[in-house]
């Protein structure tokens with residue numbers, strides 16, 4: 001659970017001009033690296049190159065996330081891993097990749113906009129987090145490959161859910177939330193512990209909900225909880241934040257800026273999309289500035 005006290009509160013949204021060409025892909029397990037025969041991986045900045053304008057932000061979220069990751073991930077030779085690799089990444093890792101892209105490899109902060117839940121206050125607050133602050137807590141959680149949790153007198157061992165799990169669960173319809181949670185836990189637990197889980201479900205179904213809560217706490221980037229002292233009413237409040245959604249929102253804004261750039265340059269110079277996308281960012285920005293200077297006379 002991401003729990004940061006005493007964070008700085010300020011406003012302002014920054015969009016620096018020229019980020020690095022690429023940044024390191026977040027660390028992945030050796031098992032995954034071997035399974036997909038991968039060497040070093042890199043992420044390139046989103047909304048700079050051909051293909052970025054094609055990402056459809058109306059897709060269901062798991063598909064949208066996979067499209068973005070596949071678009072921006074390359075190995076040392078410039079090749080992109082196959083899509084199954086991205087689906088087999090844990091949801092927390094997929095979120096970390098999105099946050100890496102949304103912060104341009106940590107060069108920008110991520111701004112979280114909150115509102116004090118005290119009905120007599122409702123103060124708006126902007127909190128800036130660095131990528132390092134966000135991911136350090138994920139690293140602690142990931143130091144163990146599986147999550148070991150106590151249920152009654154038993155210790156159960158579960159893996160963290162992947163994009164593929166998310167996709168599978170979304171394709172099912174469940175009669176109620178408790179059954180959905182039980183099905184999810186059954187798919188994450190060690191195979192040899194499934195029978196034990198079945199017995200727990202039949203004898204003490206509430207234990208499964210508790211297990212789910214504990215699992216969520218072991219996936220801090222997916223289920224971020226921020227304890228923030230409101231500067232106006234001076235009261236601490238817990239805020240649940242969807243960091244992945246915030247990252248996607250930022251990436252959508254960057255794509256909107258790219259589309260506007262394409263529109264302005266194509267309208268003015270009558271260049272094709274491909275020609276404009278082949279230009280480095282600094283030249284596109286320079287041409288935009290020249291067009292603006294001309295427009296203002």
Ligand SMILES: [Zn+2]
Pocket residue numbers: 116117118121122123230231232233234235
């Ligand atoms: Zn307040």
